[in-house]
Amino acid sequence: MKAIVCTRYGPPDVLRLGEVEKPVPGANEVLIRIHATTVTAGDCEMRALKFPLWLSIPMRFYNGLVRPSRIKIIGQELAGEVAAVGKNVTAFRPGAAVFGTTGFNMGAYAEYITLPEKGGEMDGALAHKPVSLTYAEAAAAPLGGLEALHFLRLADLHNGEKILIIGAGGSIGTMAVQLARYFGAVVTGVDRGEKMDLLGAIGAERAIDFTLEDFSREGEQYDVVFDVVGKASFARCMRSLKPGGRYVLANPSLADMLRGAWASRTGDKKVIFGAAKQRAEDLVLIKELIEGGKLKPVVDRSYLLEQAVEAHRYVESGNKKGNVVIAVAASG
Numbered sequence: 001m002k003a004i005v006c007t008r009y010g011p012p013d014v015l016r017l018g019e020v021e022k023p024v025p026g027a028n029e030v031l032i033r034i035h036a037t038t039v040t041a042g043d044c045e046m047r048a049l050k051f052p053l054w055l056s057i058p059m060r061f062y063n064g065l066v067r068p069s070r071i072k073i074i075g076q077e078l079a080g081e082v083a084a085v086g087k088n089v090t091a092f093r094p095g096a097a098v099f100g101t102t103g104f105n106m107g108a109y110a111e112y113i114t115l116p117e118k119g120g121e122m123d124g125a126l127a128h129k130p131v132s133l134t135y136a137e138a139a140a141a142p143l144g145g146l147e148a149l150h151f152l153r154l155a156d157l158h159n160g161e162k163i164l165i166i167g168a169g170g171s172i173g174t175m176a177v178q179l180a181r182y183f184g185a186v187v188t189g190v191d192r193g194e195k196m197d198l199l200g201a202i203g204a205e206r207a208i209d210f211t212l213e214d215f216s217r218e219g220e221q222y223d224v225v226f227d228v229v230g231k232a233s234f235a236r237c238m239r240s241l242k243p244g245g246r247y248v249l250a251n252p253s254l255a256d257m258l259r260g261a262w263a264s265r266t267g268d269k270k271v272i273f274g275a276a277k278q279r280a281e282d283l284v285l286i287k288e289l290i291e292g293g294k295l296k297p298v299v300d301r302s303y304l305l306e307q308a309v310e311a312h313r314y315v316e317s318g319n320k321k322g323n324v325v326i327a328v329a330a331s332g
């Protein structure tokens, strides 16, 4: 089968189209013919092995010191059609349209993938595709949706509360804005100027361009600050919280985690971070919210599998709004 193989750690052109062996499903696995996948910030970070220090050293030991040896095919989310199932699989039948995440092993930049029927927190999550979405749209929903849901739940967001979402125009952020609205919160989104209209269109009450304004200098205070991207300083985020507020970090540095643990112990503001859990039941909830018109993945551009290098360059350009899709099959 065709796949995009990551030949070494580095810039987008380390990605090469190649032929690899088609996987065979085990007894508890589903073989999926992938129609569409996405290029996420996480894919680019994995390709370049560009992580905070506390993560990059263990990742290099896990995945190969000089070049990728375990995870050669990246890509963390997909939509496609079940091609075959293992003998113990009961929830999916051949021909079913599905969407999901791959978990830690990645592998979605390929024509086929096997995923466990039931998944697991590190093995991804699989569910039937929302009927209202194309494969391309559906591929852009699972990762951002699951991450946003996980962190907003940790934030314990209530009806009527005010939330500031930093990095609101990206993959996780566009889902977080819509989910926060669904939970009844009043949303302010922070991102680059080009994404201000988008933030309004998906439900943000206010949008702040971080290149022009400092959200922490305007005196507004929030019940929750959700920093998706990890580029706003700890002090600015804490300053923007009401007493008793919650500060949630999806992409914390080691210093943020240490300061956060101390601040949570000694003050009345809570600092929350950690890796998101990907659960099939949450993906079913996301499917239902999409079908109920409460949530819609934002797709910016679509590329062909052969254009993975260009797709990565675009994602790293800073112009991406929401998600970038890779069409693997003609319908993707």
Ligand SMILES: NC(=O)c1ccc[n+]([C@@H]2O[C@H](COP(=O)([O-])OP(=O)(O)OC[C@H]3O[C@@H](n4cnc5c(N)ncnc54)[C@H](OP(=O)(O)O)[C@@H]3O)[C@@H](O)[C@H]2O)c1
Residues within 6 Å of the ligand: 040, 041, 042, 045, 147, 166, 167, 168, 169, 170, 171, 172, 173, 190, 191, 192, 210, 228, 229, 231, 232, 249, 250, 251, 274, 275, 276, 317, 318, 319, 320, 322
């Ligand atoms: N903890 C976890 O479990 C977990 C899980 C998945 C992902 N992550 C991490 O979370 C991060 C975000 O993921 P994502 O997929 O949502 O990324 P994304 O799609 O690139 O979205 C990030 C958004 O933040 C914007 N941004 C950049 N600098 C900013 C700043 N200083 N202030 C406000 N907005 C800013 C980006 O704009 P430009 O593109 O224009 O710069 C982009 O729109 C990634 O680093 C990813 O690895 C963590």
